[in-house]
Amino acid sequence: MSGVRRLTQTRDPRWRRRRPLRTRLAVAASAAVALVAVGVCAAAFFVIRYELLHQLDLSLTQSATRVIQENRGEGPQTVAGECRYLSAPACAQIVPADPAADPDAAYLLPVATPVREVAAGKRAPYYSNVSRFGQPLRMLTTPFGDGRALQVALRADPVEKGVRQAAVLLAAVGGAGVLLAGLLGYAVSRTGLAPVARLTSTAERIAATRDPRHRIELPPGPPGRQDEVTRLAASFNTMLGELEQSVSSQRRLVADASHELRTPLTALRTNAELLARGDRLTPAQRERASGALGRGIREVTGLVNDLIELARDEEPLPLLEDVRIAEVVEHAVAVARTHWPQTPFLLDVGAGAAEAVRPGVPARLARLLTNLLDNAAKFSPPGTPVEVALSAYGSGSGSTGAGGPGGGTGLELTVRDHGPGIPAEDLPYVFDRFYRAEAARALPGSGLGLAMARQIARAHGAELTAGAAPGGGALFTLAFGAQGPPGGPHSP
Numbered sequence: 001m002s003g004v005r006r007l008t009q010t011r012d013p014r015w016r017r018r019r020p021l022r023t024r025l026a027v028a029a030s031a032a033v034a035l036v037a038v039g040v041c042a043a044a045f046f047v048i049r050y051e052l053l054h055q056l057d058l059s060l061t062q063s064a065t066r067v068i069q070e071n072r073g074e075g076p077q078t079v080a081g082e083c084r085y086l087s088a089p090a091c092a093q094i095v096p097a098d099p100a101a102d103p104d105a106a107y108l109l110p111v112a113t114p115v116r117e118v119a120a121g122k123r124a125p126y127y128s129n130v131s132r133f134g135q136p137l138r139m140l141t142t143p144f145g146d147g148r149a150l151q152v153a154l155r156a157d158p159v160e161k162g163v164r165q166a167a168v169l170l171a172a173v174g175g176a177g178v179l180l181a182g183l184l185g186y187a188v189s190r191t192g193l194a195p196v197a198r199l200t201s202t203a204e205r206i207a208a209t210r211d212p213r214h215r216i217e218l219p220p221g222p223p224g225r226q227d228e229v230t231r232l233a234a235s236f237n238t239m240l241g242e243l244e245q246s247v248s249s250q251r252r253l254v255a256d257a258s259h260e261l262r263t264p265l266t267a268l269r270t271n272a273e274l275l276a277r278g279d280r281l282t283p284a285q286r287e288r289a290s291g292a293l294g295r296g297i298r299e300v301t302g303l304v305n306d307l308i309e310l311a312r313d314e315e316p317l318p319l320l321e322d323v324r325i326a327e328v329v330e331h332a333v334a335v336a337r338t339h340w341p342q343t344p345f346l347l348d349v350g351a352g353a354a355e356a357v358r359p360g361v362p363a364r365l366a367r368l369l370t371n372l373l374d375n376a377a378k379f380s381p382p383g384t385p386v387e388v389a390l391s392a393y394g395s396g397s398g399s400t401g402a403g404g405p406g407g408g409t410g411l412e413l414t415v416r417d418h419g420p421g422i423p424a425e426d427l428p429y430v431f432d433r434f435y436r437a438e439a440a441r442a443l444p445g446s447g448l449g450l451a452m453a454r455q456i457a458r459a460h461g462a463e464l465t466a467g468a469a470p471g472g473g474a475l476f477t478l479a480f481g482a483q484g485p486p487g488g489p490h491s492p
Contacts, residue, residue, distance in 0.1 A: 021196070022189045030178075030185030037177025041170040048166045052159045053138075057127055060140040063090035064152040068144060076101055076148065081108045083153055084133040090154045091137075095119055097147040108132070109151045115141050119149035129156065136160060195229040199236050212244040268296045322357045323365060325411055325480070329390050332369035336386075340377040344385040352392035356411050358480055360460045368456040368464075371449040372415045372476050379419035379474065387416045411480040418473040422466060430466050 067090075071079055076096045082088035095111050096102065097119035110130055117123035118141050125142035130153065139153040202214050215237050271293040275286065326349050333345050376386045393410045422430060431454045450466075457464040462480045469475035 022193050025193065026182075026185040026189035028185070029188045030182045033181030033184055034178040037181060038174050041174035041177070045167055045170050048170075049163045052162050056138050056154065056156060056159050057140070060090065060127070060138060060152050060154055063092065063154070064140055064142050064150055067092045067150060067152060072145075076103050078103075078105065078108050083137065083155060084135065086155055086158065090152045091132075092150065092152045094144055095149045095151060097149070109137075109139060109153055111151075115149055115151065118143055119147055121147075192229065195233045199233050202236070202240075206240070212240050212247055215240060264296050264300045268293065268300065271296060320359050320361060323360045323362050324355070324357050325365070325413070326354045326356065326390055328362060328365050329369060329388065329413065332366050332373060333388055335366075335370060336373040336377060339374070342382045343377040343380050344383070345373070345377075346385050346387045348387075348389045350389070350391035352409060353390045353411060356392055356409060358411070358460065358462075364456050365460065368453045368478070369413075371453040372478070375449055376415050376417035376419075376474070376476070380417045381419065384418040386418075387414075389414045389416075413478040413480075415476045415478075416469045416473055418469075418471075421468050421472055422474050427466060427468075431464070 067079055071094070074094060076094050079092040079094060080089055081091050083091035091108055093107055093109055095107065095115050097116050099116070109132065114123055114126065118125060121143065125140065128139050128141070130137050130139050132153070136156045137153040138156040138159070139151060141149055141151050144150040198217065205214055206212055271289050274281070274289045275293065281289065329349070330347065333347050336343075337345050373386065373388070380386055390411065390413050393412060431450050454464045457478055460480075462478055465477050465479075467475050467477070
């Protein structure tokens with residue numbers, strides 16, 4: 001357990017958990033910029049140091065070449081010794097490989113074993129740092145020929161001073177870069193997280209007021225050029241719009257349901273109170289009150305069931321199966337003929353539509369069709385027919401409909417009545433919950449049938465529309481999208 005705890009703390013340090021995102025982003029951005037600034041200054045220091053030493057080494061090489069040309073054939077001796085001054089030429093001395101051949105005068109520059117090895121040809125030329133006359137010197141030891149080595153030295157304190165000045169200057173530049181990195185990191189975090197801060201503020205305001213009408217202000221610009229945070233804010237605005245619509249729909253549903261339930265509940269209470277005083281009623285009155293009570297209970301039960309189904313926005317996946325639409329239509333028409341004996345129902349199933357299947361819930365599709373047929377029969381004068389037609393379009397149907405060649409087969413179901421039709425001003429609202437036109441308020445119903453029909457249609461991937469039929473009456477069209485070849489993947 002201790003090992004797991006240590007691993008967790010390593011991956012998620014406490015300082016990370018305790019700091020806000022803005023602070024962490026500022027620290028990360030500042031650290032990245034500061035690291036680059038310090039790295040550039042360090043690289044510049046080493047480049048400057050290398051170049052200064054390289055120039056000094058080139059001067060030593062030139063001095064050694066000149067001494068070799070001027071003193072060719074000379075024996076071991078001190079050739080020049082004025083290097084203690086900045087403006088003087090380089091110090092130079094010739095050293096033999098054998099110490100016994102050294103001159104009587106002492107050498108000006110230090111002679112160590114590596115110098116004898118260079119003279120004997122056992123070692124390559126090399127540079128070294130020595131100190132003489134209280135000053136730092138840069139010395140070159142190179143072969144002179146015939147078992148001798150040449151040592152040449154120049155003062156190195158100007159180079160060391162230049163290196164120190166460069167170090168101080170670059171350190172100041174690096175410090176300023178670190179400070180600037182901190183400011184830039186803070187500015188980047190503040191600017192980059194501004195939409196997130198607005199999103200957080202909006203979310204907190206919505207949580208406090210429970211009002212989803214608030215929106216996040218987005219910067220101007222085309223949607224395709226927005227950054228990730230702006231797109232997140234736009235998505236949050238879209239989610240708020242959906243939430244606002246859902247809350248408004250819920251409130252409207254509750255208000256409409258309470259309004260619609262008030263009348264039947266009042267009637268139920270009245271009839272129940274009337275039956276409670278049954279000893280004062282005649283048998284005929286008790287029978288009428290009992291029948292009214294039963295009808296009221298059935299009405300309220302149907303209304304509550306409709307509300308429950310409307311509250312469910314999708315079909316249960318375990319109940320989905322391949323449904324032959326023509327069979328469901330035939331069954332719904334047969335049931336409608338039983339419920340509306342005075343209304344003839346004419347059914348026409350077109351070529352290619354009899355065998356068409358769609359994934360769905362048979363009972364729900366039957367409820368959709370029943371609602372459409374009941375609505376058509378309710379507005380049809382006695383004896384006038386309700387025309388139901390099921391047709392196929394697209395490939396395999398002999399037409400060039402919306403499915404297009406090779407695009408699968410689509411289905412279209414139309415229900416047409418010969419009643420008064422739907423007024424133009426009521427047409428946009430016929431699928432709203434509890435909406436009832438002026439002409440329909442005297443007829444039975446709760447105004448939920450068409451709303452439920454459209455919801456079931458959309459849950460099955462279809463679209464239900466309403467319009468005026470040619471010659472009068474209403475025309476409802478249920479269109480299923482094009483379906484691929486049999487056996488292909490499909491979903492409602």
